Amino acid sequence: MQEVDNQTAKLVIISPPLTNNTQDKVFDKKEYLVFLEKVLSEVNRILLPDGILVSVNTDLRDHSHYNKGNTCFNGTVWFKHNDLRLEAEKVGFKCIDYKIWVKSLNVNVYRYNFAHILFFSKKNQKPFRPGFTSRDHKFKTDVWIMQGGTQRIDSTGFRFRNAIHPEIVERCIKEFTQPEDLVVSPFTGSGTILAIAEIMGRSWIGYEIDKKLQRLIIESIYGPVHPRIYQDILTRYKKKDSSN
């Protein structure tokens, strides 16, 4: 993230990819964690001293193909959120809180229907509980039930299934930033974080390795994906603008 100066970002939101090796279905979990450590170290560099890192991830079952074919891990649960926490702590963060995002109340035999939202501050900051003094009751709740909101389709019909719910981003931006603060999205995906930062009048910068997502990201930020998936948030902030 060379484009971003030291200690300039107020908020970084990550939902890490499944693999660090986008070309291959097999990957090494240890290598993946080294990759994450490098990204988190960069995040620590760009964050302001009172900046916040939010990580959103869904845990999953361990598989032989996450371990270079080593089947000894097969079938167990990988507490990925805990590995994320350990990697973040190695590079100077501390985990100050977490919440659960409930994605669906239906049964899904393939994936967990809930995700972990972890909040980190820099290690040398005074500990605090995010949302404790907030007037936003929704942020204060520990369990965020937000069904749907994980798929995006661009104008050519290209579908992305791994997005985070836009309201998670809205709550975090509202809680941790002021207008014009810089919000960074190291794993942009469909562009949810950038789109909500744009709607809420924050500066933003995002990184995405997959060129196929370029159109979707642009459409997420400037439309036409806007009217459907971001409509509620767009309406809330438009109303605020016109009442000022």
Ligand SMILES: C[S@@+](CC[C@H](N)C(=O)[O-])C[C@H]1O[C@@H](n2cnc3c(N)ncnc32)[C@H](O)[C@@H]1O
């Ligand atoms: C889980 S998705 C992020 C979803 C996003 N939060 C959203 O709401 O759409 C993770 C993304 O990280 C991207 N990615 C993986 N490795 C990357 C890298 N080295 N640099 C930038 N992006 C990367 C993947 O292509 C994928 O789109």
